[in-house]
Structures are given as structure tokens and as C-alpha cells.
Amino acid sequence: MLAVFFDGIVGGLQLGVLAVGLSLLYGLGGVLNLAHGALAVSAAIVASLAMDAGWPAVPAAVVGVLVAAAIGLGLDQTIMRPVYRLRGESRVLLSLLLTLGAAFAIDGLLGWRYPFGGLSLRIGGGPVTILGVRMRSGSLLASAIAITAIGALTWLLRRTRTGRAVRSVIQDEVGAQLVGINPGRVRTLIFTLSAALAGLVAITQSMTAPVSVSSGFSLTILALIVTVVGGLGSAPGALLAGLLLGIVNALSSFYIGTYITAIILLAAAALTILVRPAGLLGRAD
Amino acid sequence: MPGAGIGSGMSRVVVGDRSLGHRSVLSAYLPVAAVAVLLGFVPVVIGDSRTYMGLAITALTFGAYACGFNVIFGSTGQLFLCLGALAGVGGYGSALLADRADLPFLVTIPMAAAIAAVVGGVFSWISVRRSLGVIFTGIVTLTFSLGFGNLLLGQRDLTGGETGLLIAASQDTFLRDLVPAYYVFLGMLIGYLLLFRWLQRSHFGWAFRALRDDEMTAELAGIDVARFRVWAGLIGSAMLGLVGAIHAHHNGFINPTTFEFGRVDVRTLVILAFGGIGTLMGPVIGTVSFAVVDELIRDLRQLRIAVEGGILIVLFLGFRGGVGPAVVSLYHRFRARTGRTGS
Numbered sequence: 001m002l003a004v005f006f007d008g009i010v011g012g013l014q015l016g017v018l019a020v021g022l023s024l025l026y027g028l029g030g031v032l033n034l035a036h037g038a039l040a041v042s043a044a045i046v047a048s049l050a051m052d053a054g055w056p057a058v059p060a061a062v063v064g065v066l067v068a069a070a071i072g073l074g075l076d077q078t079i080m081r082p083v084y085r086l087r088g089e090s091r092v093l094l095s096l097l098l099t100l101g102a103a104f105a106i107d108g109l110l111g112w113r114y115p116f117g118g119l120s121l122r123i124g125g126g127p128v129t130i131l132g133v134r135m136r137s138g139s140l141l142a143s144a145i146a147i148t149a150i151g152a153l154t155w156l157l158r159r160t161r162t163g164r165a166v167r168s169v170i171q172d173e174v175g176a177q178l179v180g181i182n183p184g185r186v187r188t189l190i191f192t193l194s195a196a197l198a199g200l201v202a203i204t205q206s207m208t209a210p211v212s213v214s215s216g217f218s219l220t221i222l223a224l225i226v227t228v229v230g231g232l233g234s235a236p237g238a239l240l241a242g243l244l245l246g247i248v249n250a251l252s253s254f255y256i257g258t259y260i261t262a263i264i265l266l267a268a269a270a271l272t273i274l275v276r277p278a279g280l281l282g283r284a285d
Numbered sequence: 286m287p288g289a290g291i292g293s294g295m296s297r298v299v300v301g302d303r304s305l306g307h308r309s310v311l312s313a314y315l316p317v318a319a320v321a322v323l324l325g326f327v328p329v330v331i332g333d334s335r336t337y338m339g340l341a342i343t344a345l346t347f348g349a350y351a352c353g354f355n356v357i358f359g360s361t362g363q364l365f366l367c368l369g370a371l372a373g374v375g376g377y378g379s380a381l382l383a384d385r386a387d388l389p390f391l392v393t394i395p396m397a398a399a400i401a402a403v404v405g406g407v408f409s410w411i412s413v414r415r416s417l418g419v420i421f422t423g424i425v426t427l428t429f430s431l432g433f434g435n436l437l438l439g440q441r442d443l444t445g446g447e448t449g450l451l452i453a454a455s456q457d458t459f460l461r462d463l464v465p466a467y468y469v470f471l472g473m474l475i476g477y478l479l480l481f482r483w484l485q486r487s488h489f490g491w492a493f494r495a496l497r498d499d500e501m502t503a504e505l506a507g508i509d510v511a512r513f514r515v516w517a518g519l520i521g522s523a524m525l526g527l528v529g530a531i532h533a534h535h536n537g538f539i540n541p542t543t544f545e546f547g548r549v550d551v552r553t554l555v556i557l558a559f560g561g562i563g564t565l566m567g568p569v570i571g572t573v574s575f576a577v578v579d580e581l582i583r584d585l586r587q588l589r590i591a592v593e594g595g596i597l598i599v600l601f602l603g604f605r606g607g608v609g610p611a612v613v614s615l616y617h618r619f620r621a622r623t624g625r626t627g628s
Contacts, residue, residue, distance in 0.1 A: 097554070101601065103594065104593055106594070108588060115587070218431070224424055266432040269425075270429075
């Protein structure tokens with residue numbers, strides 16, 4: 001029981017990191033990025049290619065994350081430009097359709113070029129015992145990286161000028177503009193950062209289970225579920241919901257079964273939307 | 286689709302009404318008749334080729350999917366991202382009712398379409414009731430897509446899991462032959478086009494146009510927006526379920542990938558966006574062009590998903606009204622200019 005619970009926390013931390021970028025992006029610009037999972041998968045594929053070419057794991061992973069960030073930056077500078085020119089519902093709609101197109105373009109290209117591509121990192125060292133539970137070192141390293149990423153993100157958002165700019169745009173875009181913040185640049189930053197975080201999750205996830213070239217779509221859906229449950233636009237909400245759903249996921253896959261678990265998670269998102277559309281920590285407006 | 290102010294929205298309602306309302310019955314339905322005649326000759330030309338007939342039937346299937354989506358999204362702007370799942374409700378529903386409950390398969394087809402209608406209608410009703418925006422409707426229906434897929438995989442005893450189902454009930458019937466099946470699908474497509482035109486010309490169409498252009502104004506004018514949305518969801522989902530059911534019996538075999546999101550939804554979206562969302566001929570123009578493109582890139586089969594994604598991006602960046610209408614308006618502008626210089 002405790003072991004399953006711990007596994008849930010390990011998975012939950014990564015779900016949180018996966019979803020937090022998506023959530024911030026929605027808070028900032030009212031857009032949803034359905035290419036989130038595709039960006040994560042590109043990082044995994046690039047890292048695996050670099051390792052096949054003889055690179056050590058760490059630089060390979062870093063290059064993977066950087067490539068994901070670069071693709072994110074590219075998307076922001078190209079297809080997201082016309083999206084931000086629209087307002088309200090049309091903006092959301094166009095962002096959904098364009099990023100869906102981007103997701104399929106990226107997934108399709110990767111699937112065509114590397115049909116059997118995937119990343120599976122083996123972390124050395126034996127299991128470590130925590131509270132009487134033997135944990136794989138891969139899980140621990142993945143969690144450590146996720147916690148570090150969350151810490152760095154919190155520091156960025158809470159302690160730096162950039163973070164204040166991000167939070168002010170989320171609160172009030174016009175107000176932020178009036179005090180001299182450029183919302184476009186803040187959005188570009190967060191889009192790139194969210195792509196990098198997606199890439200990072202693909203790397204950490206491959207330490208416990210392989211990430212394959214076809215995982216993109218399900219990663220996007222997972223991130224969406226967590227984002228919705230946590231509250232669209234809320235970074236702490238995404239992290240909390242990630243942890244919560246990670247634990248639910250682990251317990252229910254262990255005791256009930258994987259297919260039903262997927263349905264439970266989806267039902268959680270659907271229920272949240274119906275009962276409390278603002279999510280756990282979202283602003284109800 | 287792009288946000289319009291109240292003023293421009295109202296003027297567009299009037300324009301739309303004039304262009305349709307004053308037209309005679311004959312000229313309103315003429316395009317549908319032309320499509321029926323043109324596509325009716327296709328088997329005469331390519332009837333001997335199994336490959337080309339297969340492609341033609343696929344094209345008609347997607348044209349019909351696009352018609353259903355056109356009612357839901359094109360008319361009332363509800364972004365249903367579960368087209369494949371609704372078709373799957375029809376397909377699996379009909380197959381299971383026929384093979385497990387031993388009902389005649391022709392009876393199970395409308396039954397399955399009715400089940401799909403109820404499912405889609407519930408989504409519509411919920412999204413109207415909770416006044417969910419595009420984003421939440423999209424997410425709820427997208428999660429349904431994935432949930433349905435998982436349900437099919439998980440309920441192995443009933444659905445055969447990922448190995449799928451062989452449908453016995455419709456074996457050795459006309460639906461399995463290529464040419465009769467072609468005419469069944471063509472009949473369905475023509476029926477859908479007639480239904481769409483009829484809806485456009487009825488009170489429904491008037492209300493649909495008004496609420497697409499400006500919901501607030503429409504509501505103020507006394508249109509029961511909620512009711513029309515739910516009706517659109519119901520009718521469109523029934524259409525999707527019917528296509529799914531007939532497709533299942535024609536194929537004789539279904540598995541979760543038959544109705545996968547990546548297979549059905551994206552392609553239908555591309556087809557409708559290419560032909561023109563909310564237009565009568567959009568599904569036909571889209572599916573015919575797409576069939577041609579698909580044949581041209583046959584050697585790049587594995588790249589198809591990437592190409593579809595790319596097309597989706599280009600379409601929504603460049604031709605938000607659809608390529609068909611864009612060409613028509615270009616033609617009108619050209620004619621207007623030459624007309625002016627002539628007089």
C-alpha cells in the first residue's frame with residue numbers, strides 16, 4: 001500500500017510539472033496548447049538519438065530539453081502570432097485548432113522518421129529504502145529533478161521581476177500593459193518554458209517507464225486533465241492536482257486495472273468541469 | 286467565426302437570410318442534385334477497380350462525417366472533439382446489437398444512431414446548461430474520445446479489446462459489395478446534404494445563423510439558443526452514429542483504431558475546414574479534394590498524419606472560411622471588376 005502510494009507521488013510530481021506550463025499559458029493568453037505532448041516526445045526522441053550517437057545521458061537529456069524549448073519558441077513565433085490577434089472564444093478556438101495541427105505534424109514526422117523511436121533511461125545504483133519501502137533509484141532521481149524544477153519555477157514566479165510580470169499579466173493584461181509590461185514577450189517566455197518543462201518530464205518519465213514516439217497524444221490529454229482539475233491558469237493548482245491524480249492513478253491501476261484508471265482520470269476532469277469549472281485552486285469568475 | 290461586434294453580426298444575419306430566403310426551392314436544392322448526378326456516375330467510370338472504389342467509399346464516408354460535424358460545429362459552433370467516438374458508438378452499438386442481441390442488422394443501424402444521438406445530445410445539453418465555452422466543450426468531448434477508446438480496450442469480453450470484432454450479421458449482404466455499398470453511402474451523403482439545406486432554409490437555419498453571428502443579439506431577439514444548440518448536437522450526433530454503423534457493417538470488422546481520434550476527427554476537421562465550415566457544399570468539396578490529395582501522396586502514406594496536421598495549420602492560418610468559398614469570392618471580385626470596366 002505504502003509502496004503504491006509512493007509510486008503515486010513520483011508520478012504525480014511529474015504530472016504536475018507537465019501540466020503547470022499548460023496552465024500558465026492558459027492563464028496568460030487564454031490559449032490551449034494541444035501540441036504539449038508532441039513537444040515532450042520530441043525531447044525524448046532527440047535525447048535517444050544523441051545517446052545512440054554515443055553521447056552520455058546528461059548532455060543528451062539537456063539537448064533534448066533544449067530542442068523541445070526551441071520548437072516551442074518556433075511555434076510561438078509562427079502559428080501563435082495570429083492567435084493572439086483574436087479575442088475571446090475565437091482565440092481559444094484558433095489556438096486549439098492550430099496546435100492540434102502542430103501536434104499531428106510533429107507526431108506524424110517523428111512517427112514516420114523514427115517509427116520505433118523511444119527513450120528509456122536506465123539509472124544505475126540499487127534500490128534505496130525509504131520508510132521501509134524499497135524505491136528504485138530511477139524514481140528517486142526523477143522525483144528529485146521534478147522537485148528541483150518546481151522549486152526553480154516557484155522562485156522564478158515569486159522572486160524575480162520576470163515572475164512578477166508573468167503574474168501581473170495573468171491578473172490583468174491591460175493593467176500590466178499600462179505599467180510597461182509587454183504581454184507578448186511574457187507569453188513567448190512562458191510558451192518556451194512550458195515546452196522545456198514538457199521535454200523535461202519526458203526525460204524524467206523515461207527513467208521509470210519507456211516514452212515512445214506514440215506517447216504524445218496521451219501525454220497531452222494527461223496534462224489537460226491535470227490542468228482542468230487544478231484550475232486553468234493556476235500554477236499551484238496544477239501541481240496539487242498533479243500530485244492528487246498521480247496518487248489516484250497509482251492506487252487505482254494497482255487495485256482496479258489500467259483501463260478503468262484512465263476512465264477514472266477522465267471522469268475526474270469531466271466532473272471538475274461540471275461541478276467546479278474553476279478547478280481546485282482556480283479563480284472562479 | 287472571428288469575433289464580430291453586435292453591429293456587424295446583425296448585418297450579417299440579414300445578408301445571410303436574403304441570400305437563402307429569397308431563393309426558389311429549385312435553385313436551393315440544385316447543387317445537391319448536381320452532386321448526386323456527378324457522383325452517381327463514379328462507379329460507371331471506376332467500378333471495375335477495387336482500389337479506386339474503396340477510396341471512393343472512404344471519401345463518401347468522410348464526406349458524411351463532415352456533414353454531421355457541419356451541423357454541430359458549422360451551425361452552432363460547438364467544438365465536438367469526439368466525432369470518431371460518436372461514430373464508434375454507432376458502429377459498436379449496431380454490431381453488438383446485431384451479433385449479441387440477434388436483432389436484424391438493418392434494425393440495429395437506426396437504433397445505434399439513436400444511441401449516438403443521445404450521447405451527443407447529452408454533451409450538448411450539459412455544455413449549454415453549464416454554459417461551457419468552446420474550451421470546456423472541447424476538453425469534455427476530447428476526454429470522452431479517449432475514455433471511449435479505453436472502454437473498448439477494457440471491456441474485452443464485449444468488444445474484443447484491441448483485436449476487434451468480426452461482424453457476422455451483415456455477412457454476404459449488399460453492404461459488403463463495393464458498388465451497392467457505394468450507392469448506399471452516396472444516398473446517405475445526399476440525404477445529409479438535403480437535410481442540411483432543409484435545416485438552413487427552416488426556422489432552424491435562421492436561428493442557427495443568428496446565434497452563430499451574435500449569440501447575445503440572437504437571444505435578445507427571442508431565439509431559444511439553448512434549445513437549438515441541443516437539437517444541433519442531437520441531429521449531428523445521430524448523423525455521425527449512422528455513418529459509423531453503416532461503415533462497420535460495410536467493413537465487416539471494427540477495432541478501436543477504426544474510430545480513433547487521430548483517424549476520424551482530424552481528417553474530418555481538415556475536410557470541413559478545407560471545403561468551408563458551415564457551408565452546404567463544404568463537406569463535398571473537402572472530401573473530394575482530400576481524396577485527390579490523398580491519392581497524390583500515396584507513396585508518403587506514413588507521412589499522412591503529418592501532412593494532415595500541416596494542412597490543418599495552413600487552412601486555419603490562411604483560409605479560415607474554407608478554400609472553396611475563398612475561390613468563389615475571388616471569382617466574384619474578379620467578375621465585379623471586369624463588369625465595371627465593361628460598362
